[in-house]
Amino acid sequence: MGKWAKYEKKHKKEWEREALFKAWLTSNPNPNSDVSSYCKVCETGLRSHKSDLEKHANTSKHKQQACKVDKRQLPLPSFATHTTIRSVDHLTDIINSFNDNEQTTSFRSQPPRELHLHRTKCSAIIKNVIAPSLLNELIEDVGTSPFSIILDESTDVSTNKLLAIMIKYYSQKRNDVVTQFFIIY
Structure with missing residues (x-):
């Protein structure tokens, strides 16, 4: 055993802002847990060592859970x-x-x-x-069909100016002239 006892590292809030961690890392919601970091995707507690968190982000279990929607x-x-x-x-x-x-959960697997x-x-x-x-x-x-652009400028309640852009064109799919919302600025 070393001269000094191992000390427990604490979860750092700045890790939650890093690109690798920001989607899933948070402090452990369970105050009685012996680990202070938590993965929201895997719903597991993690040791608050940055290298452990990086390793966890690269595990196959974490990647599979992150892909699930x-x-x-x-x-x-x-x-x-x-x-x-x-x-x-x-x-x-x-x-x-x-x-x-x-x-009942008869129609569900979980x-x-x-x-x-x-x-x-x-x-x-x-x-x-x-x-x-x-x-x-x-x-x-x-596609390459001719089209026209319709502009509508207005001001909303909070005095923000808005510019709505619509596009009018002949749709080959619908076999009709269509007016479609395009974008708002």
């Missing part, structure tokens, strides 16, 4: 694109109340878990996943 969350942002984003807050509460009332999808996450999914996909579809649909 809660399939119940996928339709909700699509629903929110047709309604207000605030409705997602209420919708997830309703879905979770059904899970609380349901005692017991019901709470669904966590609110405005912030929903907005990010719409902005970073759904919008680019819809834009690619629009560009593909327009």
